[in-house]
Amino acid sequence: MRIIHIANFYGPKSGGIKTTLHNLGSGYTAEGHEFIYVVPGKKFGREETTHGACISLPSWQIPFSGGYRVIRSTYRVKTILNSLKPDRIEVSDRFTLSCLGKWAADRNIPAIVFSHETLRGLVKNYLGVPMKRFVSWHNTRLASRFDFVVTTTNFAAAEFDEIGTTNVVRVPLGVDLQTFSPSLRNEELRTKMIKGGDVLLVHCGRLSPEKKPERSLETLRALLDRGINARLVYIGSGPLHKKLYDSSRDIPVTFWGYVANKKLLAQMIASADISLAPGPIETFCLAALESLASGTPVVASETSAVGEFLVDHNGDFVGLTAANNGRAFADAVQILLDEIAEDATLSDRCRTQAEQFPWSETIMRLGRLGGATPVAHRPTNKSAA
Incomplete structure (x- = not known):
């Protein structure tokens, strides 16, 4: 055909x-x-x-x-x-x-x-x-x-x-289960990305108005105010890049730009602690699923579709949804950080959930x-x- x-x-x-x-x-x-x-x-x-x-x-x-x-x-x-x-x-x-x-x-x-x-x-x-x-x-x-x-x-x-x-x-x-994998976590790359921080957040996606990428900045500011030494890395480009850059000069943010090398992209996501998906009208969000395939839990907007695949068949969460504001996202990040510290299986559960979505x-x-x-x-x- x-x-x-x-x-x-x-x-x-x-x-x-x-x-x-x-x-x-x-x-x-x-x-x-x-x-x-x-x-x-x-x-x-x-x-x-x-x-x-x-x-x-x-x-x-x-x-x-x-x-x-x-x-x-x-x-x-x-x-x-x-x-x-x-x-x-x-x-x-x-x-x-x-x-x-x-x-x-x-x-x-x-x-x-x-x-x-x-x-x-x-x-x-x-x-x-x-x-x-x-x-x-x-x-x-x-x-x-x-x-x-x-x-x-x-x-x-x-x-x-x-x-x-x-x-x-x-x-x-x-999701490309061969390209994205927890096994690609790279400690050397993580050290380069986190630049002395303790918590590494990634925002992977287009920097455009409907995606609300500024929500990730709000999340970082809320975490910093709570004494959490976090750094945010934006992976992607778009029309809001300059505005976001100008408004984040005083906080630990890195704008990596669009990453064409899929292996590097997969390593970056696998080396992060949590992936942020703040888009409030996402109908699927491949980046969130790629994060799960990489063993990285996700915090997503509660008004998007992402929450539909953040709970596995046992009813356990592999990510959380939050209200569309930085404080709520920061709350969810903290819950996941506690879960990471207490449950060594979270990364594996993220991967298992992504495996339910092969191409x-x-x-x-x-x-x-x-x-x-x-x-x-x-x-x-x-x-x-």
């Missing part, structure tokens, strides 16, 4: 989307499928990679996004699709690429769309008001154009379930959607026209 995945917000320093595409490609290829992914670039290009063929199309750079790009012309995308004759298409962008669902329906080609974000959360985060009618209209319209809407957690699916969407499927993403399981579940429901049976709604 020839599977073509079209995605925006993909680039050299993008995180979750790039990781997802590469792992999907590797998994599909291992199953004997042909995988091609179409992404934004500076110009037209085609490259054969270990994940499949990558086609880049001319794109617009989004202002103040830290380098994110969006494909300029869906007409060009459709032209590419017409020539490649896919057996199935996958789309990662609910906004500018949703028209591809109709293109596929007109040709009786199964099509799925990944809902990587919560529209309800984005609207509230950026506009400050819920705009429920708009969110419901958009989600109904999106679902009507595709055979399936793939969500990664119950949190991500909730806004579709609330409007009675019938073609939503939950498929958790996976092979993700690929298998998505494979079941290969014979998608007939286009004629797609949900319809007059408001979605």
Whole structure:
């Protein structure tokens, strides 16, 4: 089967989307499928990679996004699709690429769309008001154009379930269990990162407004006020880098930047005590799962989806959620530090929990959607026209 995945917000320093595409490609290829992914670039290009063929199309750079790009012309995308004759298409962008669902329906080609974000959360985060009618209209319209809407957690699916969407499927993403491992803890690297501190916190992710990276600074300040000799290391880049840097000159913070070397990234995470994931509207958070795979417990926002995988099958926690303020995050960090001191099995339990999310399981579940429901049976709604 020839599977073509079209995605925006993909680039050299993008995180979750790039990781997802590469792992999907590797998994599909291992199953004997042909995988091609179409992404934004500076110009037209085609490259054969270990994940499949990558086609880049001319794109617009989004202002103040830290380098994110969006494909300029869906007409060009459709032209590419017409020539490649896919057996199935996958789309990662609910906004500018949703028209591809109709293109596929007109040709009786199964099509799925990944809902990587919560529209309800984005609207509230950026506009400050819920705009429920708009969110419901958009989600109904999106679902009507595709055979399936793939969500990664119950949190991500909730806004579709609330409007009675019938073609939503939950498929958790996976984690690279070979790359990320507790065995990669590196004491020499830890000493370099912690710079004389006692507790090493890492924040791994994009430094952008919706991720609320400033919450990690608030957490560090609260811990320092309590006499805890901690250091925070940011791993990642983004539009808020300068603002965060300028506001943290008086406290022990290191901005490591984007780390392209996966082995180094895995060593850094495995060498930390606790990983912070403060994004309040995360629908999955691959960085949190990579932390667990590295044996590092996580503190995450209580309003995100991350809490769904911070409790193992025995009911034991491998991380904690906290209210969206620095004091609450600091409280959770202190609880985990006590747990680390008292329970030598915590790191192993983190790893065991991550092992419940192999990419092979993700690929298998998505494979079941290969014979998608007939286009004629797609949900319809007059408001979605």
